[in-house]
Amino acid sequence: MSRIFITGYGAISAMANTADDHLPFLSGEKTAPAFAPSRYASTSLKHPVAEVKADNETLRHIDNDLTVPDFHSRSTLLHLHAAKQALKMAGLVADRQPIDLVCATTGAGIEVTENNYQDLHSGPLFKNFITSTISTTIAQQLGLQGEIHMISTACSSSANAILLGARRIKSGLSKHIVVGGGDALSRFSLNGFNSLEILSADGCKPFDENRNGVTLGEAAAYLVLEDEESAKGKNILAEIVGYxxxxxxxxxxxxxxxxxxxxxxxxxxxxxxxxxxxxxxxxxxxxxxxxxxxxxxxxxxxxxxxxxxxxxxxxxxxxxxxxxxxxxxxxxxxxxxxxxxxxxxxxxxxxxxxxxxxxxxxxxxxxxxxxxxxxxxxxxxxxxxxxxxxxxx
Amino acid sequence: MKPSYIQSAAALSPQNTFDGSIFEPLAEYTGDCMVATDPDFGKFIPAARLRRMSRFLKMGLTTATLAIQRAGFIPEAICVGTGNGCCSHLEKFMRATTEQGEELLSPIPFMASGHNNLAAQIAMNHQIKGYNMSFLNGSISFENALSDAHLLLCEGQYHNVIVGGADEITDLTKNVFRHIGDFLFPLTEKEISNKAFYSEDNKSTLLGEGAAFFCLTSQPSEQTIAQLVGVHSRNGQARSAQSDKEWLDSILASHHLSAADIDLVISGENGANYAFNSQNYSAVYPLFNQADVAVYKHLCGEYYSASSFALFCACQIFQYGKIPSHLLLTHLKKGDAEYQAIDKKPRNILIYHAYNESDIQSVMILSCGS
Incomplete structure (x- = not known):
């Protein structure tokens, strides 16, 4: 049984485009951007959200060496960006070894489907509705040739991606695995939480006596997990010991x-x-x-x-x-x-x-x-x- | 990894498999899809819950319950694979947001639209509080779930688990698959019968649906149907006949098997689109030149988690010690889809799937129980 080492991470959220750029916001050095109504989701709901600043066109060109087909969803773009950061930080070169992947999504790119719902003939757009485009697009774009998994367990999805990756490393099934997930904001999720009457009108206040619901946000975040042999000589960031x-x-x-x-x-x-x-x-x-x-x-x-x-x-x-x-x-x-x-x-x-x-x-x-x-x-x-x-x- | 042991299998499909078996003449379909035959859902699910459920949930929960009844124990953990998940509830809520202008929406379809809802319903119905995982990964959704279940039993913390795959046909999936076509190929250029899927001139296939569930344990017992030896998949983007051979050889070697040990290959070939099939399947068959090749999409139709039905076929072949002739590719290619039982108990079965969709390949290896 191997120990489970983290050798890379990457993230994009409303606060920052890289994982380490989140640090000043967490430490209080900088003030996080205020929640505001969504600019990109096709919704009339004005509830404040935490939305990634970049529009899809910017996200598409954030990495010069990725060529993402036009029809891909905002979710896919966020995933790709975070996974690529993580892989780069870990210094893993995909064509030298089969790298495994566990990604996680709840909407599977539903923000594309809902915009094209009336048009059932729109071809590739609909792939985002139900197929594995997020997992396979990441694998193709980043050249991952190993096993590809995708988890969908609602709001614990990407925690479960980490858990599965950790178990695969520990058991020896994987030597290096990219794990994580994300979702873009969508009319679907905003209306869903709103219909449950658990969407905060003025911004979420977790564990506060006067908390009044959820503020939705969007993000994607990935980690690279490696076994002891594969992580040898690398900058090990932390170890996963329980799950x-x-x-x-x-x-x-x-x-x-x-x-x-x-x-x-x-x-x-x-x-x-x-x-x-x-x-x-x-x-x-x-x-x-x-x-x-x-x-x-x-x-x-x-x-x-x-x-x-x-x-x-x-x-x-x-x-x-x-x-x-x-x-x-x-x-x-x-x-x-x-x-x-x-x-x-x-x-x-x-x-x-x-x-x-x-x-x-x-x-x-x-x-x-x-x-x-x-x-x-x-x-x-x-x-x-x-x-x-x-x-x- | 150690093998795990399949203790029960249940499948709801367009064939009479829920109460019956695959050892029956083929039910014929000629329309644009193959719809699963409904059992009496009310016998398995309380009426109050049943009313709110989509076909996907009804089919999945009922089939899982039958697998649990057949196993004779309540599993400790749950793994589910689905390609489309709760897409009917998802679509219902999406349509409502459009039609009602995002106002006064009922939360019920939203609550039910989570793709892990089936695994959650199985947990609630049978009070299973352990590990609970759902995979949504196109054509290898079920393989993802099965490999997770297998790993779970090898780790030693859990002694048993229920694992399954399920997908339903909805109006939207019918439309989507007809138009995108890259996964299913042209659905119906002309009226075809599932009996003629594998004839030379066929270019299309039928959309299908169903659910198949299995109870697995870490230890063998008297009722063990088969050993699950291994589950593997890969993104074979840069693949060739040579790399397919190397990949399959390395998998077999990792289980101390050789190609000659495989007596039966169950292939995901769906009959349509010969160019694709020859590229992805025909290249694999010669590697197992001592094995029979069986197919099953003419029984269940084409859908993302259809490989769970392939595993069900493998389980029944081990259980009965027979192979139904109307599964054998050599018979079907000659236009012979008549049923006849062939007495033959394979030692090892390899289930192989390949889709042009993203070049994903998967393999499940099973060995007879003893």
Missing amino acids: ANTNEAFHPTASSAEGEGPLAAMQAALQIAHIQPSDIGYINAHGTGTIVNDLAEAVAIEKLFGNTTPVSSTKGITGHTLAGCGSLEAIFTLLALNHQQIWPNFNLQTPLKETNIHLTTNATSAAYQYAMSNSFGFGGNNTAIIFSRFNRP
């Missing part, structure tokens, strides 16, 4: 008030890592800003960790990026770990009253070895991943 996915089998979209599912996922991840709750120095929570699910997560965290382990949700600056949030927040978690920082819980004024979990409001320094990132999705899907700081021998 788990469990199902609450309770309700299609809501968590149980006791947070049974999140609790089970966090416990199982700790077991795999062979560590105690007190070993975790920072928890990057899922915390989307909904009344019910934030409470369930807070209750589960309090049960397992008590009130001393620092917890924060970073969705106050990224918005909820659906299939992107698992891998985006995994990168935030490892940035926190490597800089020995605790990121703030953005937009927090009055912590929710039902629990006393240790929510942080400012970036603070701390010495710790392990950090956890949570991602939960519709369908009762709960995932927790534990990262360990890599100590150079």
